[in-house]
Amino acid sequence: MSAKDSELTGVKEIARRANVSRGTVDRVIHNRTGVSQKTIDIVNAIIKELDYQPNIFARSLASKKQVVFAVLIPGVSLETNYWEEPLLGITEAGAEISPYGITLKKYLYDLNDKKSFLEQIALIDLSTVQGVLLAPSFIEESEHFVKKLESRKIPYVFINSDIQGHDSLSYFGPDLYKSGYLSAHLMKYLVKEGEEILIVNISKEIDNQHHLLRKEEGFRNYFIDKKLTNPILKIDIKQTDYAYVSKSIEDVLQRHHVAAVFVTNSRVSTVAKYLKRSGAANRLLIGFDYTKENLAYLKSGDIDFLICQKPREQGYKGLMALYQFVVHAKVGEKNNFMPIDIITSENCDFYIN
């Protein structure tokens, strides 16, 4: 009956048309070895002609293969609980896709310790992993790692910060440059002409590619673009403990009359603590991220603005993108910049990451 035309799809039909067995079609579909080039070409032509879409239910049912994704991000540190949020998003997405046979393996490193990053990488058995979600905090080491992934054709997604020039599936995170630029825009409202502004980078690992520097660049360029004349000072603080940070800030403040401070990451609470204790809290203070400590200082008025970029959503969407690609062969946008939220003491109670 011609009604059977509607069945003209699927592996069986491809096999029929190509005059081969279903097993051979399967081999071609999965690029397995042991098929003559001639057969490969014939089968592929038919696949294309039919616009064949595999039935993922049947596929998953038949191949009892588990899909494993490795997640490589910082753990929560003493100084900041920022990474709680991305992890929550990742866990949420993981729960959603677990019915489809996806398993997550989490590798948490210490943001203050490059060695721990390498250690965690060493723990990942790439032969058992179908995709990687990672925050490439240490540029050089990350580049080395993703090259290894590329050579094994394991897809990977960046979150939180990006490394250009690599073959990542996609990126979910802030537009670092723009978030610095927006911070400067806010700053403009807060300082008067000619008043001095201090940029503070706090991280044990500031090399010349560090993502904090992208924010700084955006910040500075706003002032250049708008032809503003405020002097901009900056310090790189390479220890993260309170004693060291406060000492560093103190040094600058003694020598300069600083009206406003811009801290390029979530460690702004450490600065707020110092300003408050030293009685210098009337200085304006802008920083990043909705951590517990930052929130407290925001509410007490010691931090004026926090810039937030949906850390939870970064994790959620990053993992989903990996899933869509690996399971459904769907490729989404490569660069996915999160909205830049401005949090003040007025709306912070209503903010959800």
Added chain:
Amino acid sequence: MSAKDSELTGVKEIARRANVSRGTVDRVIHNRTGVSQKTIDIVNAIIKELDYQPNIFARSLASKKQVVFAVLIPGVSLETNYWEEPLLGITEAGAEISPYGITLKKYLYDLNDKKSFLEQIALIDLSTVQGVLLAPSFIEESEHFVKKLESRKIPYVFINSDIQGHDSLSYFGPDLYKSGYLSAHLMKYLVKEGEEILIVNISKEIDNQHHLLRKEEGFRNYFIDKKLTNPILKIDIKQTDYAYVSKSIEDVLQRHHVAAVFVTNSRVSTVAKYLKRSGAANRLLIGFDYTKENLAYLKSGDIDFLICQKPREQGYKGLMALYQFVVHAKVGEKNNFMPIDIITSENCDFYIN
């Protein structure tokens, strides 16, 4: 071999233990008729004991049933493109779950026309629908409709506004009361003691259960809670065209010295237009939603604050909740209140719904 212990799961094992056929187990699982109570009890006991989780791949593969969800929301109207956003979120979620055999049928009604709501409902063939996502804009009519859904055991999810006391699967949308309350909190910063404030409700269909009134209530209660003495006026405008709205506002402004205006929905742009034209734009103005028109008036300074509540996310998450329930039998949170975003001319460029 005892290694086979690991297979002790699935329909086959249940059937073996219950001494019945797999067909009978299937009947019990799906509450189909034609099984003796005794058999039902035995099988259910074993299901519970085994904590049986059906394999959704096998299920979908075997039962070629398509799942259809009906989506009942307002279409874009002349006065506001607000509903573009929820629809985008719904479409996005729909694309994600379409590989799992889910189809969407969209029924768009006119927010200004109760009749169109009923007409769209009449178009929905409930016998072909496994779930409904709806914005219950007209309370009474919605209640009638969801009662019908309940009697047919069709699950449904509310977005944008909620109706209490019904058996909805869940709600995704603003906490209306709180968004009014927050608006008042903002308002407090903007007006001086004793200055008059005007509340404006604009809708063709304001009955005494209308969701705009919940926002008004929140707004008023803030002033009561904080013991603020500002006189609060209010008008209900039951036509949405510019001529009518402007006339209504004009009437009030001539008789009262109003310092600030609070419009309880996205039609704030109509008010902004009037205030601007009449040269009264120095009055403070707060309203709702990130529509094209509102954005323009926000940028020009005629609207001071917009309250937004993630319309796209409402649609996306609402549909996903329906999917999780119908396909995976997963029940999520019942009440899902969206974050309340405050948009100003400063951060509006970075806001994404």
Added chain:
DNA sequence: CTGAAAGCGCTTACAG
């Protein structure tokens, strides 16, 4: 009220 058999669209050994 119940069972036996076929089938959903793939993949996986195994045999050649």
Added chain:
DNA sequence: CTGAAAGCGCTTACAG
């Protein structure tokens, strides 16, 4: 390099 057969865990008729 290729094919025939069995099987993944369910559901669907059909027969009784």
